[in-house]
Every structure is written in structure tokens, then in C-alpha cells.
Amino acid sequence: MSLQALTYLVVGLSFALYIGIAIWSRAHSTGDFYIAGKGVSPIANGMATAADWMSAASFISMAGLIAFLGYDGSVYLMGWTGGYVLLALLLAPYLRKFGKFTVPEFIAERYYSKTARIVAVICLIFISFTYVAGQMRGVGIVFSRFLEVEVTTGLLIGMGVVFIYAVLGGMKGITYTQVAQYCVLIFAYTVPAVFIAIQITGNPIPQLAFGSEIPGTGTALLDKLNDIVTSLGFTEYTSGSKSRIDVFCITMALMVGTAGLPHVIVRFFTVPRVRDARISAGYALLFIAILYTTAPAVGSMARYNLINTMQPGEVGSVDGNLAYEDRPGWFDTWRQTGLVTFDDKNGDGRIQYYNDSNPEFAALAADYGWSGNELDVDRDIMVLANPEIAGLPDWVIALVAAGGIAAALSTAAGLLLVISAAVSHDLIKGIFLPNISDKRELMAGRIAAAFAIAIAGYLGFDPPGWVAQVVAFAFGLAAASLFPAILLGIFFKRINKEGAIAGMLTGLIFTYGYIEFFKGLFLKWAGAPWGTNTAEYWLFGISPEGIGVIGMCLNFAVAIAVSYATKPPPERIQHMVEHIRVPRDLSTKG
Amino acid sequence: MATPELVRQYWKANLRLVGICLVIWFICSYGFGVLWVDQLNQVRFGGFQLGFWFAQQGSIYVFVALIFFYAWRMNRLDRKFDVHED
DSSP states (O other), X not given: OOHHHHHHHHHHHHHHHHHHHHHXXXXXXXXXXXXXGGOOOHHHHHHHHHHHHSOHIIIIIHHHHHHHHGGGGHHHHHHHHHHHHHIIIIIHHHHHHHOOSOHHHHHHHHTTOHHHHHHHHHHHHHHHHHHHHHHHHHHHHHHHHHSOOOHHHHHHHHHHHHHHHHHHHHHHHHHHHHHHHHXXXXXXXXXXXXXXXXXXXXXXXXXXXXXXXXXXXXXXXXXXXXXXXXXXXXXXXXXXXXXXXXXXXXXXXXXXXXXXXXXXXXXXXXXXXHHHHHHHHHHHHHHHHHHHHHHHHHHHHHHHHHHHHHOOSOTTSGGGSOBGGGOOHHHHHHHHXXXXXXXXXXXXXXXXXXXXXXXXXXXXXHHTTOOSOOEEEOGGGHHHHHHHHTTOOHHHHHHHHHHXXXXXXXXXXXXXXXXXXXXXXXXXXXXXXXXXXXXXXXXHHHHHHHHHHHHHHHHHHSOOTTHHHHHHHHHHHHHHTXXXXXXXXXXXXXXXXXXXXXXXXXXXXXXXXXXXXXXXXXXXXXXXXXXXXXXXXXXXXXXXXXXXHHHHHHHHHXXXXXXXXXXXXXXXXXXXXXXXXSSSOHHHHO | OOOHHHXXXXXXXXXXXXXXXXXXXXXXXXXIIIITHHHHTTSEETTEEXXXXXXXXXXXXXXXXXXXXXXXXXXXXXXXXXXOOO
């Protein structure tokens, strides 16, 4: 069977599975639709959370990013896992005890204010749409590369599948589909990693392989990698080029942002008990960790493989570089997509891959007769092309395509659901039509989900230029706005609505302003960015990616100061806080 | 029966446990993986430099272990102070 037919078969089977699950687990009430009737087992919720969390970016881009960033890539590894500790210890059990449907609903009740609810809904919708646009784009890319259809066609197929199971099944359908998607994506991620680990080091476990010796050389893989990359003018793989404070702040912004993302928080509303919410966060992180500890191994081995392929002989010797006519097959397939580019600048018919923006290396490169780096490999293709680069069998390549689509669809569905819940539950029922019946609210939720899919599809088809930057914005925003408001709401009874609203707005405006100033988001027409985006101009040397941390601190400070300057929250709110801190329902049993 | 006094003590014990866990969380990621990474990189751990290993592997293992540890200890606290569910 040809690779393309095999890919169609594997992807088609996975789609049939998702739709089958959706029909089996249809939603019958708003409780089913928003939070799966609170009946999901902690392990199933853990898997669903993991699939929800690991997006097209985690699956497709992260290992490639780490391959090129080396140590600096650690910000993503720690940042996108450590937030679960904050979730399990500080938020999930208490929000589960609160026992309602959405994050803005908690903010509204804790801060007895419709204004606070509207602010929270705005944050939520912005964060979620940003994300979902990237997911739909990821679906389109995987489709166009592996199934050789137009990006638009791929996008429409992806939208159709999400439409069926999100609109029909709501949270219940999504949860069980995500369990299946987790299995597909983790299998697709680890199988090629194991193959490559065996090829390079002989050790089948990727997490150990990248700390192993390369057989026959007596040198560890990472030491060898350090040697080769420095001999080509790159920064040493195991030490980075970002400043310590920046690494610190980006990691913190991603961690806190994770804990403040509505589509992640809401997953812990679906389990039956408070103690299930705690343990479920543990399972979620365990399932996430399987991919997140494999990714740095894949990254280092992919970098090693790539350089070894391009530089088979000694650096600087005439025949040390790969001759163009000896190029491997994947080189041409990926070149057609424009994600691999080659330009024989010195006309020697060989491929030179090195760091030509390192001034200290320039003289040496000139000595070698090199006139610039000739090969550009897009970071996004490292995982997708890895099986081909390593010469793995066709079924592995087909599996990776299905895995990438599973990762993108599962995240998109989770995001679309929180958007539709925010519209039907927080806006329509919470503010405009408080007396709407359960049945009509469910219908409103389905219509909102359908609209959200259409908008997401449009954003994926025609992404505004700023999608990449806005990812940093989404995390910074969540860290600076929602996270402090929820945390203070649980741990400090004294925080009142004035404090919470002032804090959220301060964090939001500061973080948004800083990113707009250095990177430019919506005000490009007015001349943004106004600042030079380099370390010497940054506040305390913190890049816009990490500035959410300062926004969060400001939010805390303002919320506490304003709360103490105004009158305490009403008695019933203080009772509510006491109530959510304790697992048992004391009002009826105690 | 959980009295208000017991509930107060329960909350205090919970805050103490959260505090301990967060200190470990901070040291293993921001400490070993970021702030003291250069010093730890002088130490070899198999084929890894130790600081690099913490930044890309070790911290994640510690995170997973911490959540399970917290969940286990909290279940015990819930029973001890008679505030558990069911």
C-alpha cells in the first residue's frame, strides 16, 4: 500500500472512532453539555485533560523548538507542566467544591458582581479564540502535507469532525473523544522516538537515550552534540543564550498562565468529588509528562541527526559537507512545502549548514570557503519529518499524521466548548435571560459552539499576522488577570469586588500595554510596536513573553490594597469562601 | 462532626502542606533548573549535566510526584479532621 493510502486509512479510522464515541455519549442536559454531568472518573479526566492541554504546538512544534533552542527550550518544558502543581494545590479542589459550570460564574459569585463576570468573559473569549486559531491552522498543515489536499479542504474536514462531536456531545462527548485522542497522540509520539533512540544510542527509552553514549565513540550524546554545534558556530546545546531573569520570568508566566487558562480549569469541574479533582490533576500531569519528557530527547536527537546528515565528514574539510546530489529523499518532499530551503551560495554543490550570524565564527567560515548558511529547516517540521529523516517504516509516518490531527482537534474542541459555555451560560443565562429553560439554554450552547467553530475556521484559514505573538499574550493575560482573581478569592476572605476588579484590570492593561509596546498587536495601524524589542530596553530585562509575571504581581498588590481601603465583602460571601475550603458539604451534613 | 474549631485547624494544616509542597516545587524547577543551573552543571549525572537534566527532565518528575503526594496527604487530613466526602 502506498504511504498516502495508508495515511488515509489510519486518519480515517481515527475519525470514525471519534464520531462513534460522540454518538455514544450524547449530551442530554446542560449539566452534560458543560461539565459532563460531573461523572467522569479521575483517570479518564486526566487523559482528557492531557489531550486537551497538548495542542498542535506541543505535538508538532515543541520538540523542534527545543532542538534549535537547546537549554533555552526548558522554559516550555517546565512552564507547560509546572502549572499543574499550582492547579492541584491552589485551584482545582476548591473550584470543584464550588460546583458550578464556568470560570466566570465563580468570579461572578465570589465577587458578587456582574461587572466582574463580564471582565472574566472577555478575558476568556480572547484567550480561547487566540488558541483555537492556531489549532485549526495545525489541522490544515497536517492535512495538506500528508493527505495532499488543499489547506482549506483540510480545514473544512477538521471543522466538520469537531462540529459533529462538540455540538452533539458537548463536554461529555468531548471528554470521551479526548481519551481516545490521547491514546492516538501519545502512541504516535513515542513510537518514532523509540525507533530513533535505538538507532542513535541503542537504548530504547528516549528519556534515558539522550543521556547515553553514542555506541563506539565513548562520548555521551549531549557532549557530542555540544562539540558539533559549537564547531559550526552555534551556542552550546546545554547552555542557553537567554538571560537568567528572562528564563525565570517566561517559565513563571507560562506556569501561572497554565493554571489560569479557563479550558484547563473547567476540566476539573467534571469529576464527581473534591478528592477526585486533586488526584485527577496528578493523572493529567503524569500523562502530559510522558510526552514532555520525550520531547527534549526527540529534540536533541533530531538536531544530532540533522547535523550528522548535512556534515558527515570533518568540519572545514572539502568533502566534509553533504554533496547536493547525495541528498536524502525527505529533502525534496519537504522542499516542495517551502519548509526546507536550500541555496548553494558558494556554488560548490555541497550543503553548508552553520551559524552565519555569529561574528566570531565568520573568519573561520570564510577560511573554509563558505559564503553563508545554505540550509534552512523550519522548526515546525522536526517532529513531522523525523520519521522520514530517520528512515522509519510508512505506518509510523501515517501514525504521526493521525497523532498531529488528534492533538489539534482535541485542543480545539475543548476551547470551543468553554467559548460556547461563556456565551450561553455566562452571557445569555447569567446576564440577559436569567429565566431561560434548561432545554433552550442547551440549544443556545449548541448554536454558540457552531458559531465558534465557524469563526475559528475562518481564523485558521486566514490567520491575522499576529497569531504567533498572541500565544505569549494569551498566557500573560491568563497569568495577570484570571489566576490572581481566583486564587485570592479562595485564600483571602477579605478581598472584595472593588479589589478584584481593580486588580484584574491593572494586570490586564499593564500586560497588554507592555506587549503592544514591544511587539505590536492590535494597534499596528497606529504605529505599534513603539519600543525596540531587545533586552536593554526591557523592564528589568524581562521580555514580553515573561511580563505576565509582573502583571500578576501588580494584580495581587492592587487587589489587596484596594480591598483593605474599601469595606469588606458581605457576610454571605465570607461563608461561601469557608464552604468551598472544606470538601464535605457542612451546611447539610455538619 | 466537624466543629468550626476543627475546620479552622484543618485549613491551617492544609496551608502548611501547600507551603511545603510549593517550596519543593520552586527549588526543583526555578532553583536547580534556572538559578543554580551553572553550578549544578559541574556535576555529571550519567551522560547529562545535572542542571540541564533538572531543567529538561527532573523538574517534571518532581511535579508529578508532588501532586500525588499532596493528594495522598490531603485525603488523610480530610479523614483526620472529619471533613471528607461520603
